[in-house]
Amino acid sequence: MFRSASVRLAALYTAAFALSVVALGAATLFTIRAALERQFDDRIYAEALALAQEFRTEGLSGVVQAVGERDRTPGALDYGLEGPRGEAVAGRLAGAHAPLGWSNLPPPHGGGEAVHLFTIQLPEGYRLEVGDVDSRNDAVERTVIVGFGWAFAGVVVLGMLGGYGLGYGVHRRLAAMTGAAEAIIDGDFARRIPVRGSHDDLDRLALTFNRMLDRIATLMESLRQVSTDIAHDLRTPLTRLRQRLEASRGIRSGAEQDAVTASALDDLDAILDTFAALLRIAQIEGGARRAAFRTVDLARLAETVVQDFAPSAEDAGQRLRLRADDPVTVEGDRELLTQMLVNLVENALRHAGSQAQVEVGVERLARGAVVSVRDDGPGVPPAERERVFDRFYRLERSRSTPGSGLGLALVAAVARLHGAVVSLADAAPGLDVRVAFDVRGPRNIGVSQSVGHLPVN
Secondary structure (H helix, E strand, O other): OOOOHHHHHHHHHHHHHHHHHHHHHHHHHHHHHHHHHHHHHHHHHHHHHHHHHHHHHHHHHHHHHHHHHHHOOOOOOEEEEEOOOOOEEEOOOOOOOOOOEEEEEOOOOOOOOOEEEEEEEOHHHOEEEEEEEOHHHHHHHHHHHHHHHHHHHHHHHHHHHHHHHHHHHHHHHHHHHHHHHHHHHOOOOOOOOOOOOOOOHHHHHHHHHHHHHHHHHHHHHHHHHHHHHHHHHOHHHHHHHHHHHHHHOOOOOHHHHHHHHHHHHHHHHHHHHHHHHHHHHHHHHOOHHHHHOEEEEHHHHHHHHHHHHHHHHHHOOOEEEEEEEOOOEEEEOHHHHHHHHHHHHHHHHHHHOOOOEEEEEEEEOOOEEEEEEEEOOOOOOHHHOOHHHOOOOOOHHHOOOOOOOOHHHHHHHHHHHOOEEEEEEEOOOOEEEEEEEEOOOHHHOOOOOEEEEEEOO
């Protein structure tokens, strides 16, 4: 704990406050000393002027009487009255022979204290001396020094106790974080950093780490699921491929050998396509393609995709049409957005059935854009709409149709890369897949008149 940053910070603040107390004490002592010296001098000077005035009004006897009375008063000043020839007349300071004005009388050899005095000239050659010992000011100064000494000691002690308490509390919380991290390193991915609910910096840090751990746990679960799905979904084509190759060993006919080889190559191509799709999804989810973002017109992109698929759809007895605002622009990767729309259109045409009608829509909204692909096929049950975006997941009725179950997973990955949200809704009948882009900034959305429904033949 004594090596922790919090204790060092508390020690630094304690030292700063202690130095502040020392500086404040020195400044206070200097100020008090100056004020006491002025007050000390003012009192002596005022007393000397008062006795001089009394000499003028009451004469010598009056001053002698006043000095005698003051000498008998405890805590009074020291006085001395000397005659014209320097002889002592009255008072303890008589015979000091101090010069006129301010002077300091050293302590006598027998002991005592130094006296700070003021000497004034009286009429008829008399001299009056008024003073006091310096120890009175020294006592006040010692009191101030002792007070600030205790304050200094209190600051140091309280700073040490506060630093220890702060360091202990922070150390416990950091130890909890470290323990959670060590547990996670050891494989306990369900462990989370405790949160006290104080909403302080450490709580916010713990919440951030917990969100990061939740994300890591999700990715690890996704990786585990992908590994399981790969092992499960590729086992069948690999087993079929091995069986065909095993069977080809006994074939003597060249035509049959060519047919088996062609079938095996088709299986290999399907396997390679699956791995290519997985690698593409991983690349998209890694965010590496974000650097290729440019302004893309979704309306023109959708028009191109619809024109490419319209002939094959017409041959299958299906109808594909476009409904788009023109233009609708977003910042994105044109190739990935094209792949996303191709997958949605292929998915709709493949599963909607013959005589199906598929509509591709591109709408411009106030703060975004929506791309939708709507069909009138059997749709997707509500309970399975979230799972269709998982890798290799396929509806039971779709397992007999070609495909790897990665199309919508790639759509979801492209949408996340572009900050878009994919949703499925019931088209009554059929399925409506919508990709909503949240566009920030007026330059990302084009503005023009809607061109309505554009059938594409």
